[in-house]
Amino acid sequence: MSTIHYTVAGLAERFGLVASGDGARVIDGVGTLAGAGPSQLSFLSNSKYSSQLAATRAGVVVLREADLATCPTAALVASDPYVAYAKLAALFERMPAAAAGIHPSAVVADSAQVDPGASVGPGCVIGERAVIAEGVVLGPHCIVGEDCTVGAHSRLVARVTLVTRVTLGQRVLVHPGAVIGSDGFGLAFERDHWIKLPQLGGVRVGDDCEIGANTTIDRGALDDTVLEEDVRLDNQIQIAHNVHVGAHTAMAGCAAVAGSARIGRYCMIGGNAGVLGHLELADRVTITAKSLVTHSIREPGEYSSGVPLQDNRQWRKNAARFKHLDEYARRLSTLEKDSDNE
Amino acid sequence: MSTIHYTVAGLAERFGLVASGDGARVIDGVGTLAGAGPSQLSFLSNSKYSSQLAATRAGVVVLREADLATCPTAALVASDPYVAYAKLAALFERMPAAAAGIHPSAVVADSAQVDPGASVGPGCVIGERAVIAEGVVLGPHCIVGEDCTVGAHSRLVARVTLVTRVTLGQRVLVHPGAVIGSDGFGLAFERDHWIKLPQLGGVRVGDDCEIGANTTIDRGALDDTVLEEDVRLDNQIQIAHNVHVGAHTAMAGCAAVAGSARIGRYCMIGGNAGVLGHLELADRVTITAKSLVTHSIREPGEYSSGVPLQDNRQWRKNAARFKHLDEYARRLSTLEKDSDNE
Amino acid sequence: MSTIHYTVAGLAERFGLVASGDGARVIDGVGTLAGAGPSQLSFLSNSKYSSQLAATRAGVVVLREADLATCPTAALVASDPYVAYAKLAALFERMPAAAAGIHPSAVVADSAQVDPGASVGPGCVIGERAVIAEGVVLGPHCIVGEDCTVGAHSRLVARVTLVTRVTLGQRVLVHPGAVIGSDGFGLAFERDHWIKLPQLGGVRVGDDCEIGANTTIDRGALDDTVLEEDVRLDNQIQIAHNVHVGAHTAMAGCAAVAGSARIGRYCMIGGNAGVLGHLELADRVTITAKSLVTHSIREPGEYSSGVPLQDNRQWRKNAARFKHLDEYARRLSTLEKDSDNE
Structure with a gap:
């Protein structure tokens, strides 16, 4: 064939x-x-x-x-x-055909600019003041919200949503179900209920980034959430508002970065690893799968948390002992002192 | 009523x-x-x-x-x-009506084959060479990409995306937001930047499988990603490229399996549990919630990792001690030797 | 501007x-x-x-x-x-325009009731007996399934799916990709295969709730899944069937709650934290990020699990020792007895 x-x-x-x-x-x-x-x-x-x-x-x-x-x-x-x-x-990849032009079922706002060489698929919705550059492919059901820009030769495979104030660079590849530019999770607690903080920033995604299926990237509260160039995100990753991810950093599936964290360049974040808010990671930091980063990391290197998998019966015994670890350490010190005094 | x-x-x-x-x-x-x-x-x-x-x-x-x-x-x-x-x-479940035929707002490629008894809902998009068998129900906004097949009496509830080269067996049930057949996360690092590996395989899903809301299953790099029959996946599960899941295995919400792992038959993977890449799990292995599998498992049984929940103040003390566990073990051995020599 | x-x-x-x-x-x-x-x-x-x-x-x-x-x-x-x-x-937030009325590309069932002041965006699909109240905004590609109700002044930003029997209160805000009312994960094991339990309940969401991008909330098996008022859910959260979440509780990204768990009022669930099924959490319980709740919590306060992040080499040594923690505790006790007997 x-x-x-x-x-x-x-x-x-x-x-x-x-x-x-x-x-x-x-x-x-x-x-x-x-x-x-x-x-x-x-x-x-x-x-x-x-x-x-x-x-x-x-x-x-x-x-x-x-x-x-x-x-x-x-x-x-x-x-x-x-x-x-x-x-x-x-050389051997057959990409689905993407004819230039706007599918008749797409809905394009009057003030949007769509390059004639771009391909806008069935059911796409393009909002006011959006810009779709040359060579862009929007697969079926993509939504490009108000004031969003999709850079040249970027491809939104299908059913991608750019909410508002999102700028994608050139050759960005976004997989189905990804949501970029959704509201950051900003709340103030007043007496007995929550008040929402408006999320007035945007998202900037650099050239050659890849964003996985069902990944979510929130827009900034005031300043923008930023991915520098060549950032590679796998599926189901969560990037909170005002996060900054350095160039060439890669994250495996289900990783999550909390608000205003700053990740360096050439970092590797393992699957389902997490980074707490407002932390900074230096360049070339590797975090192994399912680890939780609870403090800033200043030195390149590999970091981990967690405990090893065991047969459930063995694990139960050890895990129960963990609840007394502080006590054991004290008892050990006491024994050592007693031993020294003999 | x-x-x-x-x-x-x-x-x-x-x-x-x-x-x-x-x-x-x-x-x-x-x-x-x-x-x-x-x-x-x-x-x-x-x-x-x-x-x-x-x-x-x-x-x-x-x-x-x-x-x-x-x-x-x-x-x-x-x-x-x-x-x-x-x-x-x-007997008492009332399913939403699904009239046979193609909704006028659906977009069906010329070379696609849709059985006359199938129901294709509003906004569906069916790509070239796709096959929709008898009794299939595609709810609103489903996307069935090029070279995909949906087996008889399968139901895609709504807004499901099959990207490309996905084959679903018979009576498969897929919930909204699921993405099947997205690009595997394959990257090669050249000097100072990433190069993407084309993902040329597909996904094969056996009869009677169920796939939860917003779950993602990537297609294989060369060979296919495979779910055997009667595999049951809850919501927000991530299955990476070239994973093989044995028949009758069930996974709870937010579980994740990394690339090329091979899960046996009749396994139970707990919520938010993870399996690292290229591992093998025997038949009838149970992994408890939030555990991380870091080595292959040859024997059936129940396996766990993690430490128990505690009041934060107690936990902080114990967790701080964990960082010195190796030292404590050495000091314990020293004390034992001293004690023996007395 | x-x-x-x-x-x-x-x-x-x-x-x-x-x-x-x-x-x-x-x-x-x-x-x-x-x-x-x-x-x-x-x-x-x-x-x-x-x-x-x-x-x-x-x-x-x-x-x-x-x-x-x-x-x-x-x-x-x-x-x-x-x-x-x-x-x-x-005051300074500019919201996208949302003109009252039904976009011509939307598909509305005959028995659905849409308030004339509501805004129904491009590609929306509204099922039989659904009710859309005054001031509601449905952004592009929202699906409101059979027997669903969207309360006054609620906003579904874009591409939200309410599957069936979902009732949203007033001023509810739902972000793109969220799926509410999908099938709970209910299975019975018969001899050598799974049998699905029909999910006959619904979902009730109280006034002033916010539901994040790609979050999933399953409908109940018999009774409803419930979020009381002013519950705030970040992105990619998983709420299983028959969960009950008390008023004013907030959950950070990627948290997950298993079936029939009951979370109190004014709780704070950290990012990627998990709660096992059928547990109860009192009011004003805080769970820190990535913790797993494995037993009910009766007292307000802060609770945690996990171990701290370390340099991978140090961590490996400590983690290996964890597998022998029970043995160490026994050896420590033995030494203490020996020491007492001297």
Whole structure:
């Protein structure tokens, strides 16, 4: 069905890689080492899968020079096979068609500006003063609220909502169900009830960011919530108002950052990890999955909290003891003093 | 208002239960032991509610034989009253009407196949080469992307998005806001920035699965993400790319499974529990709420992590001590050695 | 661009505050102490920002009397500057226009009642017997299912789904992606597979509640799920079936409450905290972020679980020791006995 195809030699030339073996072999897709057929490209990056190399039926394998000897088929040698594979595989991705123009079922406000080369899908709603730049693709049911801007070549896959005062940079990719620019959670307690603080800021998202499915990013209370360029957010992440995320930081699914926290550049936030409000994380900080950051972190490095998984019966005994840990520490000190006095 | 009604004797016959008391009593609905009236059916399964039985005003109660003596009204005796009640109660559910045919506001691609008996609601968007089988109900605003298939008698309640290459089996139930087939979170780091890995696989969902509101299931990078049959996912669950979930496994709200993990059959994953990537869980593994699975589990059983809730002041003292647990263990060993040498 | 403006004296009179300095100064917006210009209002509530007061260029600052001496500009004196600011700032919020009437692209069932003063946005779908009261605003793509009621002056910002049997009170604010009234997660296990329990109840939401983006609230199995008045839920919160949340309780992002739990009034549930099913929390209970509540709480106060974040290397050592905590406690007791016997 696919009409995309390249020779091994052609791929080598295109990406500056060294080809080994049958350069004329035609490749029309990609697959795993275990599953790829003779017209498909595969890769070996993680040594865990080395044993699969000898038996692969792939047409060509992207690998390190050290693995070339055991490769039974054509190869493309790369210093970082995973990066090389990412670029190669992109050639074989079939993206859904997105014709330029505005679908007749879309509703576009009079003062909105939509570039003629942009694609606005069925059911999209574009508010007053919104700007949709060239090459943008809005999939079905996207809502671009008042005073929002979507930068050139950005793609909102489907059913994305930009509430208001959201600015996306260029080549931003947003997955279905994401909500950007919703009200920050700002409340003042007066005597016996809550009063809502209006959320008057916006959200600024830098170039080349990716925002996962059902992720939420609130707009700022006064200043903006900010994602610098190349920030990568997985699914179901929560970014509260006035958070600032540094460039190239990546967060795994279900991570959450509370209000006004400031995350550095090149950070890695693990799945379901949390960062409390008003904290600062330095550049190149890694937080492991499900950890809770309760104080600012000034030094790069890896940080964790939590306790290990155990069989429930063992765990119950240990967990019950945790409630007395302070007492145990005191009793230990007492014993040591007694021992010294003997 | 309801016109659904059955006699107690009729219900007994229909489900092979033993009726006790007034078999001619007419039942037109269900309710709790405390709230049900004389034309309603109730049930007693959890012994915690036994004390409510004597005072119930229900028309008939589904219960174990052992509870029959204290039941003041008609009864239906079942070995598992909860299972029997589930089947009985289904008789009284009024589902929203879903007329066969395609709503005029829906947008259906030319190459899509929609069975004439399927119901396609307002605002639905169906992409190229999608297949909608007989008896399917697509509620309002569902998006069925390119190359997706929805199996017979499946129901997408409302505002469900199948992105691309998603195959749902028969009788699958998907709740609003769920996103299935979104891009897996695959990134390669090149020098100073991220490169996205195309996500070329799909998602396969088996027969009789249920997928909760705002749950997200990413499609595979190369192979498919798979849910076998009768998998039950609650709301806001995150299933990453290439995860494989065995048949009859159930996960409670906000659970998350990272990429390429393989969960066995008949597992129970508690609320907000997490499973790290590339791990394997055997069949019949139970993970308690908020636990993090950091290593593969080979044996069935119940597993936990975390520490118990305490008054914040007590907790602070114990938590501070946790940071020195390794030191305490060493000091304990030293004391023991000293004690032995005396 | 803004045409909203007030004098400092006018603001003082409107909210019963004492003005100090230039009462004739015209204010047309709000800003932070660091960012506000001479026509903007700012505030000082958190003493952390006191140092910014002397240098502010704001036109007027809302502050406590004690801070008046160091304020370089006009001031509005309030006993609680944060509450006063919340009310003042609301004057300067520009809400998106919402014209009364039903957008031509909306689909409204014959038996639905929509008040002529309500605003029904593009793509909305309103089911049989639904009621939309006066002053309600339904933003784009909202779905109001069968037998749902939206009370006067409530606002569903965009893409909100009320599934069925949901009743919202007056002035309820619901953010995009929220799903209210989805099926509770009720399953009975029969021999080798799951049977679904029909979810026959509804959801009742009191006046002045706020429900965050992508939050999910399931409807009850038999009785209703209930939020009393002035409950404030942040984004991505999960409320399971038959939960009851007392008035004025607030929950931060990603909190989750399991089935049939009963939360008191004036509780504060921290981000990503969890409450297990069937538990009861008294009034005025605070749960800190990421804690798991595993037993009922009878006394007001603050409660926590979890262990502190550490450098990963230190944490690994301590976490490994946790698996032996019960053994350590026993060894400690043994040493103490030995020591007593000497």
